[in-house]
Amino acid sequence: MVLVPFPGGWRYVAGAVIGWLAFLGLIALAVFGRSQGWPAPVLVLIALGPAAIAARQFRLAWRLVRDEDEFVRGLLARRMLAAASGAIVLAIAWSGLEMVGAPHLPAWLLYPLVWGLFGMVTPLISGTARP
């Protein structure tokens, strides 16, 4: 499998890696800051950072889809739709389970779940033709 199967994809992947590192770094910083008793305004800013990074990443994905040719556009859209659908279904299912005693999970896990599912569906969705 080609890691970056579209023109300009390397820029997208590089941006995604940087975004991921910042996302995880801010999560860790928020946990650390809270344990150290940092001021609330600082903690709030740090806590909102991962959402901003996720928004940036989805904007990059949108631009990638917009700028590629019709095949890559269709392929990425299908994969993203499958990943987002799976993540939403799993989140709803877990939310239901929490109501009957399952342990609470932080909502930010939804973001790595979407991209994890995107990686899982990538080898399964390799075309845009109707079966």
Place this chain on the structure above:
Amino acid sequence: MKNRLKALRAARGWTQEQLGAQVGVSRFAINALETERHDPSLDLAYRLAATFELPLEEIFSNPHRTAGKDGAC
């Protein structure tokens, strides 16, 4: 969608990248067309027909025609 793209491209000695550049798509799109993983838009199909200077149905099989009356595929 069944097609003769690979044979037509090979007959002209073009790579997938060269054909893609002529019709304005990536080599991945050409590969997907050749392996029937992508059904082209009408615009792309016409661009390919113009590039090969052939009627559309000389390149792409028309799945809506009855058997025996199809194009060359």
